[in-house]
Amino acid sequence: MTTADLATDRFSVVLREATREEHERTESSRFVAELLDGKLDRRAYVALLEQSYLFYSVLEEAGDRWRGDEIVGPFVSDALLRRGALEADLSWLSGSRWRDGLVTLPATQRYIDRLREVCFTSRGAFVAHHYTRYLGDLSGGQIIRSKLRSIYGLTRDGVRFYLFDEIPKPKVFKDGYRELLDSTPWAAGERTTLLGEANEAFRLNRGVFDDLSAGC
Numbered sequence: 001m002t003t004a005d006l007a008t009d010r011f012s013v014v015l016r017e018a019t020r021e022e023h024e025r026t027e028s029s030r031f032v033a034e035l036l037d038g039k040l041d042r043r044a045y046v047a048l049l050e051q052s053y054l055f056y057s058v059l060e061e062a063g064d065r066w067r068g069d070e071i072v073g074p075f076v077s078d079a080l081l082r083r084g085a086l087e088a089d090l091s092w093l094s095g096s097r098w099r100d101g102l103v104t105l106p107a108t109q110r111y112i113d114r115l116r117e118v119c120f121t122s123r124g125a126f127v128a129h130h131y132t133r134y135l136g137d138l139s140g141g142q143i144i145r146s147k148l149r150s151i152y153g154l155t156r157d158g159v160r161f162y163l164f165d166e167i168p169k170p171k172v173f174k175d176g177y178r179e180l181l182d183s184t185p186w187a188a189g190e191r192t193t194l195l196g197e198a199n200e201a202f203r204l205n206r207g208v209f210d211d212l213s214a215g216c
């Protein structure tokens with residue numbers, strides 16, 4: 001954090017600081033560590049994509065709900081959408097009948113239930129979940145992508161989830177996203193909702209990693 005950030009008390013900075021601890025816990029999950037170490041087999045990687053498909057489908061349905069909204073509509077960007085990429089990866093890795101064996105893990109169910117409970121009615125909660133996943137995909141996700149390339153030699157097919165063709169410069173996009181967080185005319189209490197729900201989003205993601213680890 002720079003002195004200027006502290007002086008202006010930017011909401012995006014407050015959010016990053018408020019979720020720092022949960023982020024650290026999440027990125028040091030056993031499943032994530034094994035993924036980065038190249039210790040996961042193909043089945044575990046496919047399981048990660050399957051669970052991601054399930055919760056991204058609901059997150060992106062919520063995005064459709066808010067598309068065009070005058071307050072949070074600007075967060076909804078087609079360049080971020082991951083559902084189609086996950087479908088393509090799963091078809092490539094498991095064949096066209098990949099949906100047949102799809103099992104929703106208990107933690108994924110809890111995640112989906114929470115998304116349905118809060119993201120269709122609360123702008124702050126929606127952005128909390130949107131931020132946690134997509135800014136993560138554009139940050140740590142890109143580190144995972146380079147690992148998948150060096151460990152498994154996957155550059156496009158099977159790792160489309162990590163490729164944002166329409167976002168050539170993630171840093172520029174993330175800076176714009178943070179400016180949006182700062183300039184959005186949030187209603188009273190909405191920032192507090194967002195901060196609490198972003199921490200919840202990290203915990204829910206960690207739950208999915210824990211369930212995936214337990215199944216390995």
Ligand code: HEM
Nearest residue numbers: 016026027032131132133135136139140141143144174205
């Ligand atoms: C492989 C494990 C991970 C690593 C190495 C990692 C690393 C990073 C790094 C270096 C940043 C800072 C990027 C920047 O300032 O532009 C970042 C930001 C972020 N990460 Fe992660 N991350 C990981 C996993 C995750 C996971 C699993 C999530 C969520 C489920 C997540 C959510 C976020 C978010 C929301 C940000 C944006 C913070 C902000 O600037 O407001 N990360 N991550």
